[in-house]
Amino acid sequence: MRESTLSPSFSDAEITAAMAWRERMEAKKPDAKEPSEAEWIAFTEWLEVNPRHRLAYDIVDFTCAETEQHATALESALHDSDALPPQRAPWWALPSLQSRRFAAVMGIVVIGVAAAALNWTTGLGPAANTPAAAMVQTTNIGERRDVQLTDKTSVVLNSGTRIAVAYDQAFRKVTLENGEAFFDVVPDASRPFVVDLGHAQVRVVGTAFNILRHKNSVTVTVTRGAVKVLPTAGKSADAGFGEDLAPGDQLIYADGQATPVRRKVDVANVTAWREGRLVFESAALSQVVEDLNRYYPEKAINCDGSACGISFTGVLKLDGQEAVLRRLQEFVPVVVVAQSDGVILRSKPLN
């Protein structure tokens, strides 16, 4: 049966990843350990992340299998073949260390006992040198996207956000590299959900929360369930260390700040971005401007002197940048002045 659509042309990165996975899972090199169950699951997840991964893997596997099968014939057919004998048997042609008969019957290489046991007891998934098991999701400035992870956990990515998802047997791990995301985590007590935030991590079982990682600070807001925020360095998981958050709690971690700031907030306001709105309550205009700049790539917005301190309460609909600025002018006494590198908000002169 033929694929119904034409195969896409693949990027170098896709081909490289498929080659790395194949080499790892085939484990035919003399010193290779057989993959652990966690690695098989990671491989499954990599294949599932994007249908292109399966197609890339499929054609890479076929190409490699065919070249392996016809290696001698292919070499002799090379135009500039200098007919040197091979220095040693290719690694994929070496006999397996154990039962060759069995390998012939089943077409497999028998698992090394010690190696498999070792992989099994660590149970923490692929070793550091296995190919990127992480799936990366990104949004552009101004883009918002819903993502569903393999365990049905949903993540809403706000503008300019990048996450990397790496699930294994022990943990469901997501790294929020930059931006803002809302997580609604499916409960699984045996596999905690961990969000890595660089200098802190958030650990939950099943709950919903919002995280903003912007410049050098991290803001965690809980809408449902319980969340634990731990500093990554030092005695992270020790009892009494870290912050427990309940619904309505917000924790702001800033780089270089000894203790995080903790407060109660209206969670609906914090997560209104999911519906394309920003809600401000007595926010300084400098903060409003900083938030707006996360959504619009076209022109940088700045505020000037006294305008920065103006307090703003209201809801801004996140449509076009110009429309937002026009509406903002109706709420606060500022004028928008165009500049070469963006726009600046200045206090309106009093007449």
Added chain:
Amino acid sequence: MHGAVVAGLSPNHGSCKVRIVQTSTRDLLLSAYLGLRAELLRFLTARLGQPSTAEDVYQELFLRLQVARLPQEIANPRAFLFKLAFNLANDASRDRRRRDLREQAWADTAIAHVGSEAVLDQPAADEALEAKQSLGILSSAINTLPPRCREVFKLHRLRGMTVRDAAAVLGITPKAVEKQMTAALKHLAAALDRRRLQ
């Protein structure tokens, strides 16, 4: 045979007795097979694309387990079953591609096109058929690789040199070897894929 050793004290004699409980590797694998159904089907579907094909391979795996010569000891039956499923899936997917290439090659050779009409020509000559199957496609694709890329491919892929050795022979960095390998594979994969989908 795989045996579990159970040591216990005999109440009558007070001496230490060792009893051997026989559990065959096959039983061990068969019970793991049933317990791992969901995970294996998920993996096979991810690898093969079609849930129905995945189901076929899962069934096939059961048949193979009945008759296969098994090693005496399997440290991790679950990982072992994944590997078996992986190998069967690879066979299924490679067979399908080979069959596609063969059918396509036969159709190309045996049927001449007159205008828009396909007319049955004479039976395909073996060489003509072969040229249109993987070996022929790969060999001409390799010969159109840029020289440096072809050298890297020859040493690493056809002669099985390690990346490091190939780099040393050619006087380039291991990183460069990997880059060339990616380029070569991309080129060959495209040649095979294009052929199949024509």
